[in-house]
Every structure is written in C-alpha cells, then in structure tokens.
Amino acid sequence: MATLHINEESGRPIAYVKGAPDRIIEFCSYVLMNGKPVELNDSLRKEIEKTIEDFASKALRVMAGAYKEFENKGKLERSDVEEGLIFAGLWGMIDPPREESIEAVKNAKEAGVKPVMITGDHAVTALAIAKKVGIIDNGKVITGKEIDEMENPALAKAALKYGVFARVTPAHKLKILKSLKEQGHIVAMTGDGVNDAPALKGADIGIAMGIAGTEVAKEASDMILLDDNFATIVKAIEEGRRIYDNLRRVVFYLISTNLGEILTFMTALTLGLGLPLTPVMVLWVNLITDGACTIPLGVEPAHKDILKRPPRDPKEFIINRVVLVRMALLTPIMAAGTLGLFWFTKQSGSLEYARTVAFTTLAAFQWFQALNARSTFNSIFSVGLFTNRWVLLGIGIAIILQIGVVYTSIGQMLFGTTSLTIENWLLIILVASSIWVADELYKLMGIYKLFAKSVKG
Secondary structure (H helix, E strand, O other): OEEEEEOOOOOOEEEEEEEOHHHHHHHEEEEEEOOEEEEOOHHHHHHHHHHHHHHHHOOOEEEEEEEEEOOOOOOOOHHHHOOOEEEEEEEEEOOOOOHHHHHHHHHHHHOOOOOOEEOOOOHHHHHHHHHHHOOOOOOOOEEHHHHHHOOOOHHHHHHHHOOEEEOOOHHHHHHHHHHHHHOOOOOEEEEOOHHHHHHHHHOOEEEEEOOOOOHHHHHHOOEEEOOOOHHHHHHHHHHHHHHHHHHHHHHHHHHHHHHHHHHHHHHHHHHOOOOOOOHHHHHHHHHHHHHHHHHHHOOOOOOOOOOOOOOOOOOOOOOOHHHHHHHHHHHHHHHHHHHHHHHHHHHHOOHHHHHHHHHHHHHHHHHHHHHHHOOOOOOHHHHOOOOOHHHHHHHHHHHHHHHHHHHOHHHHHHHOOOOOOHHHHHHHHHHHOHHHHHHHHHHHHOOHHHHOOOOOO
C-alpha cells in the first residue's frame, strides 16, 4: 500500500509505503539510519533479512515501512514506488492462536480432516504458527512462487503432505482448492476478505468469518462463523455427524423391525401356522411401540468416538453395507423367536392366548432392538446405558402401554388379547433379549467392522 502526502518540513510530496518485508526491500535503495538515508548495501540488506527471520520465527506477522520524496508529484503511480525507496523499519504484530484451536486441530486430524494453512504471511511466520497449533510438526512451507510452478496432482499432493502455504495470493488459494477437488477431496475453505470470495464460492463448503468477514465474503459462503473460531468448525463437523448418525439409527430401527414383522408373517404363512398377529396388533406395534422407541433415538448424544472415525463417502446411501448386514443377521432372530413362542403356546392353549404371546414377544423384540440401534460398532455398555435416558423412558412407556393392552378389559376387547402369567413374561423376555445378546456378540467379534470401509477425506 502506498499513499501520497505533503512533507510539512520540506513542503515536498512524499510517498509512504507499507507491505510485506521481502517485497518492500526489493524496492529500496536506501535505509534510514540515525535519521539519515544511507545506501542499502548487501551487509545492511542481510542484517534486515536476519531481523525479519527472527521476528517471523516468533510467529510475528512482520510489516515493513518505506518512503520516497519527490520534487513535484500530483498523482502517485505504481512505478513511482517500486524503486528508489528509503527503508524506514519493521514492525511485528502477533495474533496468538486461541487455546482451543490446538485441541480443535487435533480433533480435526483424528476425524480424518486435513487442515491446510494458506496465508499471505512470511514463510517462517506461517511455519511457526502451524507448529504452534499442531498443523505440522516439521516440514516444508510452500510459497506462492512454488505454487505458480506446480500443477495438479502435484499441488494437491503437496497440500496434503506439507499443509502450509505462505506468501499466497487469492488466485493461489483458488488454484489449491481446485487441485484438491479434482482429486476427489471435499474442500471447506475459510476466508474473510473480498479477495477470498472466489475461493469461498468455489469450495464445497465456503466458511466466512462473521466478525472480521466482509459482506462480500459472507454472501459467497455457505456458512458463517459468528465467533471466527476454527474450533467451531470442528464442533459443526461433530454435530453434523451426530445428526446423520441419529438419522441412520432411526432408519435402521424402523426398517429392521418392519422387516422382522414381514419375515414373521411370510414364514408363518409358508409353514401353515396361521396369522400370529391380528391386523390391529400389527398397527399397534408399528405406531405405538415403534413411536415410543424411535423418537428418543433421534436425540442420541454424540458418542465419544464420533471424531475418531474417518469421513463417510458422500455418495454412500444411508442404508450402507453395515446396516444391511446387521438387518440380515438380526431380523431372522426376531421372526424365529416370535414364531417359536407362537407355535409353542398354540400347542397348549387357545389361538387368542398364542397370539397374545406372539404380539408381546414381537413388541419386546423391538424394545431390545432400540438398545441395539444406539450403536453400530460399540457395546451399549461402552456407550453408556444411561447416556440417553430418553430411550429408556421410551422403552418404559412402550412396556407400560403393552401391559395395559394385555391386562385391561378395553385392551382385551380391542386387541383380542388375554392375560399372561409371570412365567409367560419371563419366557418372552428371555427370547426377545436374544436379539440384543446376538448384536452384542457380533460387535464384540468385530463382525460389523469387517464390512465398514474407510473413505478419503
């Protein structure tokens, strides 16, 4: 930046210039020493460069100032301040990273997110800040000049390998994100200035600063950080994963329980056992039992390993291979247990009695399936049985309502049920809990993990 003024002492025009030290020093022919300009020789130039390096190594953002007097100048041209300047001095500014940024960078890496630092600062400053927040331990900083010489996929590989770019222009920022996108990566880009707008618009997720960001940057972005804090981005990733996980939990629960019902009826008809449940019983299970257990699954809190999993493939269907395998392994247990008790009680009692047992057994399978749906790979005990008390409350409500249907006169009249004994309930719980025991064993043996796949983040 250069501005033109009038020197009050001499009355002559004077241009004041500020900018990146390595650029400003290229335009300087003199240096101000003891109040007088002296020729900028190699020795003084090296001394200035060493000072710049010392400042930058302390994570200071270094600026340089220079000036130039004219005999007569009414308008300042670019060429006027690109030679013959008098170097005035340096100043360093520090913008220390927030304490939470260090933890946020660590969490982002564990989540499979590669933080890449792109800055206009000096390379040494960029390296010092990157080390401080944990983006890199030791490594090389790619400068703008090197970016000009690199093309995709070399540039994308450099971004993932080194992770720090310095002395870049907005055009370089856009070139980096395009190279990463061409390699199939999902790119989130942050920015605050007008010049960042093309990169924010071109990224998969443009993130503008809400406090320091310009209106142009905010308009070009997909998301605005109200606190300008990188840690908020990581929290957004965590919340997004939690919401998606809960959606998948609900889908898994509903489809698996409904498939269990379908399989139960198909098998019963194939074997000539008759209908184990009446239509109104099926309606009750689908509306009341499912409803009481499904809603709490939608508010499942984030599990402790949520940021330690690799990103999912954005093209992956919500019913992925793991969900299909779980349903294939668990739904037959539901059908077999329900039909087994239906056939057993039908031998020693009435059809009404057998249907009541089958009805309650199918409902009980869904109570235990709600516990299974809370986690795909980890035991319910490692997740925490009481970390989502709403699920327990939902199951409790479903149990109370089921008891009312079985024992109250209005329930028996509407659903054609009959009272059950304590022995019946013990047998029902024993059989229905088999779906929970089986799922716990599959998780313990790592069966589901065999079908999970990692994707590029």
